[in-house]
Amino acid sequence: MNTIIPNLVIPDNQTKTVIDNNKGILDVQNLSAWYGKTLAVKNISMSIKSQAIMSIIGPSGCGKSTFIRCLNRMHEVSHGGRVEGCIMLDGKDIYARDADPVVIRRRIGMVFQKPTSFPTMSVFDNVAAGLKLTRFWSHKMELEEVVERSLRKAALWDEVKDKLNQSGASLSGGQQQRLCIARAIAIEPEIILLDEPCSALDPASTLKIEDLMRTLVEQYTIVIVTHNMQQAARVSDMAAFFLMDQDRSGILIEYGPTSQLFTNPKDKRTEDYITGRFG
Amino acid sequence: MKATNRGYTRRKWVNRLMLGLSSIAAGLAILILALILGYTIIHGLSYFNLNFLTQAAKPVGEAGGGMRNEIFGTLILVGLGSIIALPIGLLAGIFLSEYASPRVASVVRFMADILAGVPSIVVGVFVYAIVVRPMHSYSALSAGVALAMIMIPVIARTAEESLRLVPNSMREAALALGITRWRAVIGVIIPGAMTGIITGVMLAVARIAGETAPLLFTALGSQFGVQGLLKPIGALPLQIFRYAMSPYKSENQQAWAGAFLLVILVLGISILVRWVSNRKRI
Amino acid sequence: MATKRNTTNMITPGLANNRRLGRRSGFSDRIFSNTTLVFAMVIVALLIGLVIILVKDAMPAISRFGFSFITNSTWDPVKEIYGALPAIYGTLLSSLIGLLIAIPISLGAAIFLVELAPKWLKGPASFIIEMLAAIPSVIIGLWGLFVLVPIVKNPIEIWLGSHLGSLPFFQGPPFGVGFLAAGIILAIMIIPIITAVSRDAMRAVPNEQREAMFALGATRWEMIRQSVLPYCRSGIIGAIILGLGRALGETMAVTMVIGNSYKLTASLFSPGSTIASTIASQFGEAATGVSVGSLVELALILFGVTLLVNVIARALVWRMTSVKVAKE
Numbered sequence: 001m002n003t004i005i006p007n008l009v010i011p012d013n014q015t016k017t018v019i020d021n022n023k024g025i026l027d028v029q030n031l032s033a034w035y036g037k038t039l040a041v042k043n044i045s046m047s048i049k050s051q052a053i054m055s056i057i058g059p060s061g062c063g064k065s066t067f068i069r070c071l072n073r074m075h076e077v078s079h080g081g082r083v084e085g086c087i088m089l090d091g092k093d094i095y096a097r098d099a100d101p102v103v104i105r106r107r108i109g110m111v112f113q114k115p116t117s118f119p120t121m122s123v124f125d126n127v128a129a130g131l132k133l134t135r136f137w138s139h140k141m142e143l144e145e146v147v148e149r150s151l152r153k154a155a156l157w158d159e160v161k162d163k164l165n166q167s168g169a170s171l172s173g174g175q176q177q178r179l180c181i182a183r184a185i186a187i188e189p190e191i192i193l194l195d196e197p198c199s200a201l202d203p204a205s206t207l208k209i210e211d212l213m214r215t216l217v218e219q220y221t222i223v224i225v226t227h228n229m230q231q232a233a234r235v236s237d238m239a240a241f242f243l244m245d246q247d248r249s250g251i252l253i254e255y256g257p258t259s260q261l262f263t264n265p266k267d268k269r270t271e272d273y274i275t276g277r278f279g
Numbered sequence: 280m281k282a283t284n285r286g287y288t289r290r291k292w293v294n295r296l297m298l299g300l301s302s303i304a305a306g307l308a309i310l311i312l313a314l315i316l317g318y319t320i321i322h323g324l325s326y327f328n329l330n331f332l333t334q335a336a337k338p339v340g341e342a343g344g345g346m347r348n349e350i351f352g353t354l355i356l357v358g359l360g361s362i363i364a365l366p367i368g369l370l371a372g373i374f375l376s377e378y379a380s381p382r383v384a385s386v387v388r389f390m391a392d393i394l395a396g397v398p399s400i401v402v403g404v405f406v407y408a409i410v411v412r413p414m415h416s417y418s419a420l421s422a423g424v425a426l427a428m429i430m431i432p433v434i435a436r437t438a439e440e441s442l443r444l445v446p447n448s449m450r451e452a453a454l455a456l457g458i459t460r461w462r463a464v465i466g467v468i469i470p471g472a473m474t475g476i477i478t479g480v481m482l483a484v485a486r487i488a489g490e491t492a493p494l495l496f497t498a499l500g501s502q503f504g505v506q507g508l509l510k511p512i513g514a515l516p517l518q519i520f521r522y523a524m525s526p527y528k529s530e531n532q533q534a535w536a537g538a539f540l541l542v543i544l545v546l547g548i549s550i551l552v553r554w555v556s557n558r559k560r561i
Numbered sequence: 562m563a564t565k566r567n568t569t570n571m572i573t574p575g576l577a578n579n580r581r582l583g584r585r586s587g588f589s590d591r592i593f594s595n596t597t598l599v600f601a602m603v604i605v606a607l608l609i610g611l612v613i614i615l616v617k618d619a620m621p622a623i624s625r626f627g628f629s630f631i632t633n634s635t636w637d638p639v640k641e642i643y644g645a646l647p648a649i650y651g652t653l654l655s656s657l658i659g660l661l662i663a664i665p666i667s668l669g670a671a672i673f674l675v676e677l678a679p680k681w682l683k684g685p686a687s688f689i690i691e692m693l694a695a696i697p698s699v700i701i702g703l704w705g706l707f708v709l710v711p712i713v714k715n716p717i718e719i720w721l722g723s724h725l726g727s728l729p730f731f732q733g734p735p736f737g738v739g740f741l742a743a744g745i746i747l748a749i750m751i752i753p754i755i756t757a758v759s760r761d762a763m764r765a766v767p768n769e770q771r772e773a774m775f776a777l778g779a780t781r782w783e784m785i786r787q788s789v790l791p792y793c794r795s796g797i798i799g800a801i802i803l804g805l806g807r808a809l810g811e812t813m814a815v816t817m818v819i820g821n822s823y824k825l826t827a828s829l830f831s832p833g834s835t836i837a838s839t840i841a842s843q844f845g846e847a848a849t850g851v852s853v854g855s856l857v858e859l860a861l862i863l864f865g866v867t868l869l870v871n872v873i874a875r876a877l878v879w880r881m882t883s884v885k886v887a888k889e
Contacts, residue, residue: 077454100587106457116452120470130456133466180452187457294780298677304669305678305686308752312693315704315749367600374597387601390608396871397611397864398810400837404844404860408614428607435604461593489697492812492837496844516699516813523703523817531707538700549695553688 025050025221026071026108026191027088033063033070036080040066042249043085046240048191053213053222055232055258058242058273063250064225067242068193071223072108073101106134109189113196115176117168117183124164126179127151130187146186154182155212174205181212185220192216194224198231210235229274233262241270316542323539326532331540335504336518339527346537348504349513352419355505356498356514357488359423364430365480371431372438372476377464388436395432402428403493411497419505419512422498426487433486437479441472478556485548489541491516515541615861622854630858636823636839638846643855645862647825651740651833652863655815656808658744658829659751664801666748667755674756675763676785687760694753702817705746710737710818713745718830733828738820741829746814751804758803758878762796763789799877806870810863812837836863 026048033041041063048054056064069075070083073094086093094104117126125132127147147164151157156178160171171179177197184192194213198206213222213235226232232239239262240255254261254270265271330345337344371391375384402425410421445468453463469476491514494500499511500521506512515537522534616623622630622643633644674687714737721731766789774784790797820832821842834842836859847853 072455074451074455077451102457102459104457105455109457110455112448112452112455114448116448118449118452118467118471120467120473129453129467130458133453133456133458133462183456189457290780290783294782297782297786301669301672302677304666305673305690307666308670308690308693308756309686311749311752312689312696314708315693315696315701318708319700319704367603370597370600371604374594374601378594378597379601387604391604392875393868393871394604394608394611396806396810396867398812398837398867400810400812400840401611401615401860401864404840404857405611405614407844408618408857409610431607432604435601460590464593485695489699491697491699492841495841516697519703520699520813520817523699523706534703538703541697542700545697546692546695549692553691557684 025089028071029086029088031067031070031083031085031087033066033075033084034080034082035066035078036082039247039249041070041242042245042247042251044250044252046252046255048221048223049238050221051217051219052237053217053224053235054238054240055236056223056225056240056242057227057229057232058250058253059244060227062242062244064242065195067250068195068223068225069110071191071193072105072110074105074110076101106130106187107189108191108193109184109187110193110195111177111180111184111197113199115173115180115200117171117176117179119167119169121168122165123160123168123171123179126168127182127186129183134187147182150182150186153185153216154178155208155215156182172205174201174208177201177205177209178212181209181216185216189220191221191223194222196225196227199227206231233258241265241267241273243269243273316546319535319538319542323535323537323542326536327539328536331533331536336502336533339529344533346513346515346518346533346540348501349515349518349537350540351505352498352501352513352517353488353515355419355508355512356422356426356494357484359419359508360426360430360487361480361484363423363427364434364483367427368431368434368480368483369438369476371435372442373464373469375435375439376442377460377468388439391432391435394428395436398492399425399429399490400492400495403496406493407496414509416509417497417499417511419498419508419510422494422512422514423508425493425497426490429487429490429493430483433483434479437482438472438476441475441479442468444475445471474556478552481548481552485545485552488548489516489545491520611864615857615864619854619858619861621850622858625851626855630855631862634823634825636843638852641849641851643852645836645855645859647823648834648836648839648859649862650825651743651819652809652835652837654740654829654833655743655747655819655835656805658740659747659808660801660805662745662748663752663755663804667752667800667804668759668797670752670756671759671763672785674760676781676789687757690753690756693749694757698750698811698813699817701746701750702814705742705749705814705818706738709745710742713737713739713742717741722830729827730829733826733830735830736820736832738818739828739830739832740819743815743819743833743835744829746818747808747811750811750814751807754807755800755804758800759793759797762793762800762878765796766792795877795880799874802870802874802877806867806874809870810837810867812841816841836860 028044028046028048031041031044032039044067056068058064066075069078071087075081075083083095086095088094089104089107093099118129121129124147127150128143131143131146148157151160156175159175160179163170168176168179181192198209201209210231213224216222224236236258238256239258241253241261242250243253245251254265254267256266261270262274265274330343332345332350333347334343334345335348336346371387375387379387406421406425406428410424411417414421449467449471450463453467454460458466494514494517498514498517500513500517501511504513519534519537519541522530522537525531626633626643630643630645631649632646633642634646635642635644636647637643670690674683678686714735718735718737718741722735725731770788770792771784774788779787815835816838819835819838821834821838822832823834823839826833840856840859844856847856
């Protein structure tokens, strides 16, 4: 089984996690995030269910992107980024002092708003980038298998199978974004984060990616930030509504099943946003 | 009314005069280049022949003779200087772009700019003191070190500028794949900056190929051809200098032939590199 | 026990069960970043080492002559008395002549490139002028020695001598080689850099400034003189000072046309020396600590002067570009 990572052996009896069926795969506890001195998100707590699509909605500037970037420790890559609180992945805090952000990012992948395929690499190398640039590959045939399966899962294989050696930048915007998705799933994460993945795309590509998410969720957990409420209603199982409080920090107003948030919101501010009274 | 008319006519003429003068100035600058380049190529070509490339220098009075050893010498010195300067310059540039805090970066950048502005003869004196004197011998090695010292700040700064042009979204996309920072730099960011880096390196190479002053007291020149890295060595620009100052006409002519070769080489690289990088930008 | 993920559908099942969150990759990252730091420090070390070694090796001369090194005019290897004044004088004089010739040509060329040239000409013309900077110094010196010097000797110096011979600058027999030829050669070598930096400074002037002048009914030249040039004045001064820095340190071309005579004269026709040309021609023969030390002290002086000049120039040019940023 372990042909990809020859030296990796985890004896099962050494992991000390406890499974609690009520807890989600990712447990956010009192998370606050700063840019320098500015508090961007304040005290967020939620439990992200496994193998479901969760959408994060809310008006611009209320910390949605900041929050999602905390989930895979990308926030600290930004200038002055700082985080307090903890996020439990399988019972272990990803912000623990001895936790390695590199390993965490392999388990929690991310697709960004602007399709960033690597222009100096071919389509094939783009998808394989996550594998080639770590230690986790041995020979060419396995790489080819991985690339094909990732592209098939991203619903891109048929469109690029003859173009594998062309530059990643030669694809259209929608194709590039699916390429980024293929690249993210090639390293087999457990959770995929999508930060407004369709905002730079045309409606046809957007629909393709929404369909893609529904097939991917059978295997992965998906968290998507979107400013498009209809998209959230179409696609997600759970929804989280963020808003800015009087100190201009983002807070979590309501979190629950999408159908409930949209038809019967518990908080009046949620209802105001859904019905379009502001934002 | 008449006064304003006269005033305006005068202004018009001043305008025409000054603009005409500045066009002449630009034409003059281009003309000078054409003169020097044209004369060197035409005059040098007339003394240039196959012997020049294939034969070693002959004593005055004997026909034929060339600069074969010195051409080799230049190739060796350029290679040596590049081997030393490339890793240092590149890694320093990576440091400045990817890892340095703003304050440290500005200090190092400042020092690199100062080093780049040191006259090449001062570099030669310095390398004489730290390499030639302790070794008790002029050597190709010391000349390579001197040329490297000229190249390093240039390569470091152009590498840094090229790396900075890589958009941050690329860095984030690479890190989000769960790869270590250094693999992201080497596997994604440097390839993204490769054109700029190569341009900077080639321009540095073209520059040191023509440098003479630092070779005066490091390579020294050699009548016995290439004797190894620890012995004196001849070089094309050095030989051009010596032959130019020589009282013998035949040696002056060889200097012109050498100048022809050198200018074709140096300008060829410079023009090619700039042309390619301009095209890529478009 | 931790859940095992359903791996039947996975691409790389081995990766899936990587449960470790521990810190391992920080180590390799630190090695790499420290390596880059070390190599960046090489630059700092080279510069500091340069200063230290130059001072150390100049010590025999500094301790022997002290301040009189700068005021003395002899270079006598036999009596071991060395004085730098003619070299310093020659450096300053030739650079000054070079600047006087280069500044009008460079500024004119820069104005042409920015304000006058049609779009299709701007790129190629700039490129050609920059190519002048790429020609090795020794080749310009060769051309200078065999083409320029004869012209300087006759007709230039003869004309100057007969028409302006009342001035001490233009007296004396026309040698050809000498300060005038060196000045002209230096001008040729610094025109590209003054042009390029001035051109960039002028390009940084926002178009609104030009349009405001035109709206007041100014001619194109008046617009340039009253709105563009004052706006980028510090940038242009910086360009000129950068050119000066280049001229001060120039060695080969100057050595080949200046005649290498070590004396102080007012006449531009006479041969002379610069700091760089003295080092270049005397280093081979220097043997004793004092003689080498004097040459190293010359190098130290040259280093110090060019350092000062370049720092001032960069401060001016930097100020120009940051003022531009602030105003946008």
